[in-house]
Amino acid sequence: MDITLGTRRRTRAALWQAVSEYVEQRHWPVTQGTYLIRHGRRARCCCGRPTCAAPGMHPADPQWSTRATDTPSAARRLWSQLPDSTVVLPTGRAFDAISVPRPAGRCALVRLERMGTPLGPVVATPDGRFLFLVAPGAAGELPYLLYQMGWDDAEVDLRCHGPGDYIFAPPSPLGVLGAAEWVRRPDAADALPEARLLLGTIAYSCHRNSPRAGGGLWLAS
Template identity: 75%
Template sequence: MSAVGEDMDIMLGTRRRTRAALWQAVAEFAEERGWPVAQGAHLVRDGRGIHCSCGRRTCAAPGMHPADPRWSERATASPAAVRYLWSQWPDSTVVVPTGRVFDAISVPRGAGARALVRLERMGTPLGPVLATPTGRLAFLVAPGAAAELPHLLYQMGWDDADLDLRCHGTGDYVFAPPSPMGMLGPVEWIRPPASGTSTLPEARLLLGTLAYTCHRQESPTGRGLWLAS
């Protein structure tokens, strides 16, 4: 077999495994958890090279955005609808709207990893945590966190701090594992969802620790301490 043929077999094998993993995840989200999902764009490889499935030559985020501009209203948790959609477009990534069954607090990966250790040591109830190939961790929390965030930060004394902390709520979304994000790699679970249904933590239980570790990472003295620890 030629080198080109071997490369093609590897590529096709990888695509099949990615599809199978995406289908399994979509089925779990819709059928077992009742999470609404929408399809995301993906990369297409053809004679023209690699480009985004949206078809825009000037796509600003190839393979890293919802496939449908009306993704929010068309997101569904219907197992039948989900099976149909992914049977038609099997390489689609998985977009989960936030603000419905959960919100997501996103922080830099280093700060998130440090916070995760602290929260586990304190015995703080935690929900799922995912990692993106863009270098962030997202902590899934009970819905409503995005609306409460400014007030919570004010109460905790972090309202005037320049923190790299974002909260995704109504009108926003996250990519769910194992969705590939363009050429960067897949989204992964750091803490996967527990089997069965489970209650997500309130944002206030995590926010103080997340804000503290973000602040330490971003401060001139804290950055050195962070890297040494």
């Protein structure tokens, strides 16, 4: 068997299994992301734009936010038509996602587990971030919560994906960077934690692991 063909088949099977899990077990809305089309050593984004700014790393449909679905039959139809599509999960609906650099995320995860803090799923992205999935509403509350905790003017590389934003779900390959992976997999028995329960530890870990000196709070929603 051709190695490339075999790899593509395994990737397709893993993506479809993930889509089924997210929609049928978690009831998370999904939408399709772009992927790379390879020609020998060259690769281009399936969107067809020669100057694509993020090849293989953006939603395939410009109307992705309104067309995301949590209906199994609709998801099956989409991925049967384009089986190489990556899996995009809109945020601000079933969950929000707190994003931090991987060293800070790893440190925060260890601390939170040692404290016995209830945790939700955690994703590691190939561009060096950890995503803590939390109950929806975190993006809107984040500046106030950080102010309450005294982190509003600290050096904290911390972002929150909320309404109108998205994350790529494992095992989606992100362009040439690699694939998103679960650090803590979703568990149907686990409720998503409120951001306020995790935020103090996450912010402290970001501050402690920051390579920069000075500066201000970095927030994005």
